[in-house]
Amino acid sequence: MRERKSAKLNIQQQQQQQHQNGHLSPFKLAKLLDPDASWDKDQLGDVLHWIRQGLALLCGLLWGAIPLVGGVWFLLFLVLSSGIIYAYYALVLKVDEEEFGGHWALLQEGVFASISLFLLAWILVYSLAHF
DSSP: HHHHHHHHHHHHHHHHHHHHHHOOOOGGGGGOOOOOOOHHHHHHHHHHHHHHHHHHHHHHHHHHHHHHOOOHHHHHHHHHHHHHHHIIIIIIIIOOGGGTHHHHHHHTTTTTHHHHHHHHHHEEEEEEEHO
């Protein structure tokens, strides 16, 4: 356990040195699934936002192509989207939500933009495919 913490500390020190030298390390995709990775509020917010946008586009295209109509499917999207975001930050990343403003702050990250994208995709695909 100590080796793991010391390795993590060494990596953080190297990143700080790179940042001080003006060289920022590129974002690594492996960090997205690493529960030991350190996150700042902006990085985690961006990741949650884009996960939600991708899910909104996927659900909107799927809902429109099937064709599904009604408010139940809209509510299902909201529940599905919030559930996936919660599972990602609580179960996969295992972040302390209080460091980032609590559950509500993390769950509302990108929600209004994703609702807009979801409705746009759903309405366009439904209208173009079924009329």
